[in-house]
Amino acid sequence: xxxxxxxxxxxxxxxxxxxxxxxxxxxxxxxxxxxxxxxxxxxxxxxxxxxxxxxxxxxxxxxxxxxxxxxxxxxxxxxxxxxxxxxxxxxxxxxxxxxxxxxxxxxxxxxxxxxxxxxxxxxxxxxxxxxxxxxxxxxxxxxxxxxxxxxxxxxxxxxxxxxxxxxxxxxxxxxxxxxxxxxxxxxxxxxxxxxxxxxxxxxxxxxxxxxxxxxxxxxxxxxxxxxxxxxxxxxxxxxxxxxxxxxxxxxxxxxxxxxxxxxxxxxxxxxxxxxxxxxxxxxxxxxxxxxxxxxxxxxxxxxxxxxxxxxxxxxxxxxxxxxxxxxxxxxxxxxxxxxxxxxxxxxxxxxxxxxxxxxxxxxxxxxxxxxxxxxxxxxxxxxxxxxxxxxxxxxxxxxxxxxxxxxxxxxxxxxxxxxxxxxxxxxxxxxxxxxxxxxxxxxxxxx
Numbered sequence: 001x002x003x004x005x006x007x008x009x010x011x012x013x014x015x016x017x018x019x020x021x022x023x024x025x026x027x028x029x030x031x032x033x034x035x036x037x038x039x040x041x042x043x044x045x046x047x048x049x050x051x052x053x054x055x056x057x058x059x060x061x062x063x064x065x066x067x068x069x070x071x072x073x074x075x076x077x078x079x080x081x082x083x084x085x086x087x088x089x090x091x092x093x094x095x096x097x098x099x100x101x102x103x104x105x106x107x108x109x110x111x112x113x114x115x116x117x118x119x120x121x122x123x124x125x126x127x128x129x130x131x132x133x134x135x136x137x138x139x140x141x142x143x144x145x146x147x148x149x150x151x152x153x154x155x156x157x158x159x160x161x162x163x164x165x166x167x168x169x170x171x172x173x174x175x176x177x178x179x180x181x182x183x184x185x186x187x188x189x190x191x192x193x194x195x196x197x198x199x200x201x202x203x204x205x206x207x208x209x210x211x212x213x214x215x216x217x218x219x220x221x222x223x224x225x226x227x228x229x230x231x232x233x234x235x236x237x238x239x240x241x242x243x244x245x246x247x248x249x250x251x252x253x254x255x256x257x258x259x260x261x262x263x264x265x266x267x268x269x270x271x272x273x274x275x276x277x278x279x280x281x282x283x284x285x286x287x288x289x290x291x292x293x294x295x296x297x298x299x300x301x302x303x304x305x306x307x308x309x310x311x312x313x314x315x316x317x318x319x320x321x322x323x324x325x326x327x328x329x330x331x332x333x334x335x336x337x338x339x340x341x342x343x344x345x346x347x348x349x350x351x352x353x354x355x356x357x358x359x360x361x362x363x364x365x366x367x368x369x370x371x372x373x374x375x376x377x378x379x380x381x382x383x384x385x386x387x388x389x390x391x392x393x394x395x396x397x398x399x400x401x402x403x404x405x406x407x408x409x410x411x412x413x414x415x416x417x418x419x420x421x422x423x424x425x426x427x428x429x430x431x432x433x434x435x436x437x438x439x440x441x442x443x444x445x446x447x
Contacts, residue, residue: 414437
């Protein structure tokens with residue numbers, strides 16, 4: 001597994017074998033928390049393995065034990081919890097948590113799972129092992145990308161603003177909003193990997209992607225709006241502003257010399273479009289209606305020589321679009337098709353319909369009101385899960401100051417969790433960081 005190991009081979013096998021689905025009512029419980037910690041370990045180990053170009057043992061274990069469908073169900077279950085239970089929980093009169101860490105773990109669970117799926121779905125056998133749940137995963141990705149297009153008029157996820165988030169719950173809601181944006185970007189990558197497997201997908205899945213959701217047209221909209229890019233400091237009569245792209249969980253300014261370089265996310269969209277439009281399996285089934293033709297022909301404006309130099313295969317897509325411009329649009333197909341439909345979301349909603357408030361009240365009493373001793377115990381377990389040497393190994397770049405976001409070289413000596421560029425920033429951030437720092441330090445001493 002490389003020089004740096006978080007899990008031993010036998011330990012990873014046990015953790016994968018123990019993965020299971022949890023009812024919405026049990027999210028945040030002791031058993032659920034243990035699985036969340038296990039998933040985080042598997043997630044970090046999978047990234048370490050991929051970075052070291054090893055044999056991807058986590059991916060092999062997930063396929064061997066048939067656990068990809070379990071991960072898909074857990075992903076959709078926590079998505080439903082965030083939509084149906086979390087808002088009800090926040091509206092309860094007696095919901096005044098002194099510490100939001102237990103709730104944050106549930107909110108963060110979706111990001112953990114989609115990150116693990118993004119890492120392992122690079123391998124075709126993982127997509128095949130998803131079996132019928134690939135339909136549910138396609139629907140999930142479509143929901144996330146639709147939200148991404150819908151918010152493309154905004155400037156992207158929120159920036160840190162100390163004055164706007166004065167309470168722990170406001171801070172949690174801000175983090176959840178930022179997390180939702182990042183989850184949608186991960187879903188884009190997962191969808192692209194699914195399109196790599198169009199030759200082995202079922203007819204129902206292809207129909208879902210091409211007819212029900214019309215993913216090619218949705219991807220065109222994503223390219224048009226590019227929600228992961230923005231111009232900062234735009235002044236219409238002076239300059240277009242600095243180009244920024246969202247990478248590594250934050251907005252980064254792109255140097256003028258790098259602005260013609262294809263971003264990773266733009267590349268994912270182009271590859272997905274190539275797969276969906278030029279694969280023999282999809283060309284035979286995608287109905288090029290007048291609307292689809294109009295949307296797809298917008299791509300010609302983006303197919304510059306600079307882009308073709310970076311993705312030469314797109315020359316085939318350019319030829320396809322030239323032929324499409326001359327072809328007559330096809331009438332909508334009215335064939336009677338018996339197809340499979342996704343069932344996880346519908347089943348979970350049916351099982352829990354009318355119970356959202358009861359679930360929220362139960363979790364308020366039994367899950368999200370831990371004692372000080374319970375919090376210290378949980379802090380110790382978090383410290384054991386998020387080992388600093390592993391976190392530094394999987395981090396995409398140098399740590400950033402928790403206060404001003406500049407590159408940081410100094411770590412909080414008490415909890416060892418936060419980074420700062422200077423003493424002044426650490427002092428300014430203490431009002432926000434203090435409680436978490438004391439809790440983490442107490443948990444570490446309790447080992």
